[in-house]
Amino acid sequence: MEDFNSWKDLLNPEFYINNGGFWLILFIIFAETGLFIGFFLPGDSLLFVSGIYAVKIISETFGSTGSDFLDTTILASAVALAAIIGNEIGYYFGRKTGPALYKKKDTMLFKKKHLYQAHEFFEKNGALAIIMARFLPVVRTFTPIIAGIVKMDKKAFLRDNIIGAVLWSFILIFAGHYLDKLFMDQFGIDLKKKLEIIIIIIVLVTTVPVIGKFLFGKKEDFSKYENGDFDEDIK
Template sequence: MKLTTTASAQQPADGIAGWAAGLVDTLGGPGAGLAIALENLFPPLPSEVILPLTGFAAGQGVLSLASALFWTTLGSVVGAVALYWIGVLVGRERMHTLWGKLPLVKASDLVRTEEWFAKHGTKAVFLGRMVPVFRSLVSVPAGVERMPMPLFVGLTALGSLIWNTALVLAGYWLGDRWDVVGTYVGVLSKVVLGLAVVGVIAYVTVRMRGRSEDRRSS
């Protein structure tokens, strides 16, 4: 049965949904896994579209529910490991060099960040897999800090399984209303991104004020 030609269902013929549907139609579970692996590497590809659509496909008999969960979780791990190795290749020395060239930052800020990750990195990797936007980003510092690979893979797989299961099952249960999931998760993504932007603005403002005070005191 072809997902894109199911008469009784909403037909995801265009855009990212159409692309993901084509992968699932052609490759089944591995296609869903490939889509999620690419979503990890290119965050603009939304998991809130791909995962519910995969659940919908499982409900239509294109693939089994177990296959959907297995392959999407495997895809999440593969994509995360690729980003982890980018962090490894960047390394601490290069990261410090790049950081030192950025305006409004201090070397001590990066040191504190590294200390925080050393203390809370396991929670960050696990919980980060369930937070839109940061799902992909959290893998890079894990690589920079050389988190043990078995630990990273285990935390990533567990966190991804929880997130993927929630969205795949939502699409499975909602049927041809699978796209409703993307609406709500999309709102959450915007909230998270908005908070991150506010945090950056607040950080820059504090830095600018600190520099102004230093100049006045000198």
């Protein structure tokens, strides 16, 4: 087990894998999507790196099945389930709290601007936003809450929630696992020794579009959300 040295460890996927393994990974994924304070936790990079260590993680938790594919599938399935449950919690939290969240004062862990951005993303993309949001940091934390606030149909939300969670977890975990094998077999490159570079690349790929829209996109008028004027019928 590694000691906690700095706040940077909280953004390092290996820290969670080495200090909590399977169960901590599931909790992080649940917290990132089910608790609005979890937006700062690693999501995409954690899944990718977990895929690299999939066999080790499953072996230490349950014992390996003897198949790389099955071990990776077990991990991806468990992560998908945690992500689904997290989104459902976020959805029902949104339904219960509603517009009151928009009157909450900003704190170190809660920024209303994230709600505004997620709401705008949801309005522009409709129900498809639930699936798309899985691949966008911060947005994926607040989108299920927005879906609850605007009272999106429960069955439609559950359907899109399951699709998004399965795609997100399986794509990233299997990418990590099999790209690691590909680079080792074809080029002799051990991705485990290049994790810092990989994490930086993943963070850039997933966050640059969001940051770019925030810095260079059209200035949005969020006043309507302050007044609690939400769409009641999301197709």
